[in-house]
Amino acid sequence: MKEPFYRFFIRSGWPELIEAPAAIGAKFLRTLDELSVADSIFATWKVFDARDVSSLPLTQARSRIAAIVENNVARDDVDKPSLVNGYRISALAGKFRDPRSVSFTVKAGGRYENYTKVEFGEYDVAPDLAIVAYPVFKAALLAVNAIWQAPWACAQAFRSGTVSVPAQLGGLPGFRIDSVPQVPSEPAFPCSIFHIPWIAYLSPELAVGLKVTSEILTEQTSDGGLLMSVTTERFDPANPVQLRRARILVEVMIERTGYQRGRPMYA
Numbered sequence: 001m002k003e004p005f006y007r008f009f010i011r012s013g014w015p016e017l018i019e020a021p022a023a024i025g026a027k028f029l030r031t032l033d034e035l036s037v038a039d040s041i042f043a044t045w046k047v048f049d050a051r052d053v054s055s056l057p058l059t060q061a062r063s064r065i066a067a068i069v070e071n072n073v074a075r076d077d078v079d080k081p082s083l084v085n086g087y088r089i090s091a092l093a094g095k096f097r098d099p100r101s102v103s104f105t106v107k108a109g110g111r112y113e114n115y116t117k118v119e120f121g122e123y124d125v126a127p128d129l130a131i132v133a134y135p136v137f138k139a140a141l142l143a144v145n146a147i148w149q150a151p152w153a154c155a156q157a158f159r160s161g162t163v164s165v166p167a168q169l170g171g172l173p174g175f176r177i178d179s180v181p182q183v184p185s186e187p188a189f190p191c192s193i194f195h196i197p198w199i200a201y202l203s204p205e206l207a208v209g210l211k212v213t214s215e216i217l218t219e220q221t222s223d224g225g226l227l228m229s230v231t232t233e234r235f236d237p238a239n240p241v242q243l244r245r246a247r248i249l250v251e252v253m254i255e256r257t258g259y260q261r262g263r264p265m266y267a
Contacts, residue, residue: 004161004180005126006237009119010141012150012201013193019109021087025065028089028106031147032058035093035118038139041102041131047091048072055092074110086110099128106148116144116153124160134232137199142221149223151206152257155199157237158182186243190250193259197249198235200228206256215245216252228252 035042047061048054051071061068074085086109094101105117118140121127137155145153159182167176182196183189194200202210207226212218217229230245237243253259 004159007119007121007123007158007160008127008132008137008155008198008235009117009158010137010144010153010155010199011115011117011193012141012145012148012153013113013115014148014150015114016111017108017114018111019086021069021109022066024087024089024106024108025069027108027147028069028091029058029062029065031104031106031116031144032091034143034147035104035140038143039136041100041136042093042140045091045093045104048089058091074107083109084111086112086114097122097125099125100131101125102131104144108148116148116150118144129234132234134199134229134234138227138229141199141201142227145201146223151203152253153201154194154197154253155235156195156197157235158195159237183237183243185238185240186247189243189247190254192250192254194250194253196235196237196243196246197253198230198246200249200253202226202228202253202256210252210256212252213248216248 032045036045045058046055047058047068049056049068049071069087069089072089073081073083073087076082086107088105088107090103090105092101092103099121101122103119103122106115108114120131141153141155159180161180167174181187182191189196201221202225204224210226212228217232219227221227228249230249231242235242237246
């Protein structure tokens with residue numbers, strides 16, 4: 001049973017966009033370079049290559065990035081390439097399974113969900129909160145979105161882990177293992193792809209005419225979009241003031257993007 005902790009990541013998404021491996025690879029490299037400039041935490045990138053099930057230093061991956069993207073094509077249930085689902089490529093900065101590591105993943109070139117994801121820490125490793133800082137997250141969100149130009153992007157927290165719950169098993173008392181509630185202090189917090197948002201971006205088209213409460217910090221981005229922030233401090237999902245603002249922000253994102261409530265709480 002995994003003890004609950006908060007994961008922190010930045011996600012963006014966009015609809016169908018068919019792209020060639022070389023084009024995806026070029027943007028992928030640009031993203032790693034821009035992140036490296038944004039903060040020293042984004043250093044020593046290694047790129048995963050599915051063909052050899054190995055990771056290559058960025059210096060070695062540059063010259064063959066198109067082939068690496070092709071090797072990372074999505075596959076169907078019988079392990080055949082599925083071009084309609086595009087390509088998924090990722091890189092890791094830092095050491096494997098280290099709380100100070102950062103990963104960058106892109107799923108692109110498909111007819112279905114395309115996305116980017118910057119994650120601090122790893123799936124089952126809580127991040128070092130020293131690297132969860134507003135300037136870093138803001139810079140990373142803007143750098144990634146300037147390249148991939150998604151209609152929305154969101155820095156968010158996700159509560160990961162499991163809990164033991166008393167239950168009747170075959171008529172006998174026992175326990176079952178359940179996922180933890182995302183917001184223990186507010187069970188009705190909306191379930192969505194935005195999880196518990198900290199910083200959010202909307203494109204000019206999605207932000208047109210939007211007015212939000214003064215509790216949410218706002219600024220216009222260089223492309224005419226809107227950046228909204230719950231706080232310029234480290235986001236704390238247990239802070240009632242920040243959580244109230246996050247509730248406002250998630251309602252805005254759901255309404256403006258059209259993502260339905262109640263989507264599975266995957267991260």
